Amino acid sequence: MAWSVGAGLEGKGVIVTGAAGGIGRAVTKAFATTGANVMAVDVDQANVDAVVGELDGSGHVGAAADLRDLGAHDGIVERARAELGNVYALANLAAVLRRRGSLDEVTEDDWDLQHDVNLKAAFFLARAAGRAMIEGGQGGRIILFSSQGWWTGGFGGSVAYAATKGGVTTMCRGLARTFGPHQITVNCVSPGQVHTPMLMTGLAPEVYENMKKQTPLGYVAEPEEMAGPVVFLASDHAKYITGATINASGGFLMY
Numbered sequence: 468m469a470w471s472v473g474a475g476l477e478g479k480g481v482i483v484t485g486a487a488g489g490i491g492r493a494v495t496k497a498f499a500t501t502g503a504n505v506m507a508v509d510v511d512q513a514n515v516d517a518v519v520g521e522l523d524g525s526g527h528v529g530a531a532a533d534l535r536d537l538g539a540h541d542g543i544v545e546r547a548r549a550e551l552g553n554v555y556a557l558a559n560l561a562a563v564l565r566r567r568g569s570l571d572e573v574t575e576d577d578w579d580l581q582h583d584v585n586l587k588a589a590f591f592l593a594r595a596a597g598r599a600m601i602e603g604g605q606g607g608r609i610i611l612f613s614s615q616g617w618w619t620g621g622f623g624g625s626v627a628y629a630a631t632k633g634g635v636t637t638m639c640r641g642l643a644r645t646f647g648p649h650q651i652t653v654n655c656v657s658p659g660q661v662h663t664p665m666l667m668t669g670l671a672p673e674v675y676e677n678m679k680k681q682t683p684l685g686y687v688a689e690p691e692e693m694a695g696p697v698v699f700l701a702s703d704h705a706k707y708i709t710g711a712t713i714n715a716s717g718g719f720l721m722y
């Protein structure tokens with residue numbers, strides 16, 4: 468077998484959620500360069516169509532879905548199986564961060580929205596995709612997105628968000644144990660700070676500058692810098708890695 472970055476991904480079906488977001492777009496593009504067939508999932512059809520329009524190769528699909536609607540998950544996976552040919556990998560990036568100034572400002576709606584998208588939808592979509600991978604009989608890859616907040620606990624108004632990411636990291640381990648016998652690996656990528664709408668919305672300039680100072684590499688990552696870890700985890704190179712959380716934080720955290 469010739470050595471390539473995306474080894475094993477050629478002709479494979481990959482679902483990317485949050486595909487119209489900062490990191491999701493970069494991840495979707497990177498998968499397309501490996502020869503995988505990609506389904507880009509996000510809330511708005513025009514946005515996913517725009518992402519698909521930028522991809523290398525053909526056979527990619529844009530699917531609009533609000534992942535809080537758990538009843539839509541089987542349909543997404545079925546459509547991917549039908550239109551991509553198979554479902555081999557899921558990269559679940561869809562998430563929301565509602566940054567609040569303090570704990571007191573966090574509402575029940577903030578709590579519910581972040582948990583519904585970041586944790587609950589991640590569980591049910593991973594389960595639906597895992598079932599399709601088992602039926603496909605080729606093994607599979609599930610890549611979840613955590614955040615430095617899983618470790619730090621977040622700061623003030625992001626505690627609820629951080630709790631969802633703690634849940635994702637723990638869930639990743641449980642899913643990895645459950646799906647392991649089927650040669651389906653489940654891992655997390657845990658970014659530090661990445662230059663996307665999620666990070667920048669409502670972020671005070673001095674906080675941004677401080678983030679850079681606290682990061683040994685001295686800068687906030689660009690979305691493309693998260694794509695490598697995701698493609699690696701989906702490739703054959705990572706076939707013996709499961710239940711891991713890959714710390715992609717520029718040294719902001721070290722574990």
Ligand SMILES: NC(=O)c1ccc[n+]([C@@H]2O[C@H](COP(=O)([O-])OP(=O)(O)OC[C@H]3O[C@@H](n4cnc5c(N)ncnc54)[C@H](O)[C@@H]3O)[C@@H](O)[C@H]2O)c1
Nearest residue numbers: 485487488489490533534561562612614660661663665666
């Ligand atoms: N940007 C950072 O600094 C940072 C840091 C740590 C972790 N992360 C994680 O990386 C991942 C990608 O984040 P990003 O920075 O690209 O954010 P982003 O806001 O640019 O993208 C998130 C995407 O998820 C989509 N989404 C939200 N709710 C959805 C729903 N109900 N159904 C379907 N799609 C939905 C949004 O429409 C958006 O396109 C997230 O899981 C995030 O928590 C980001």
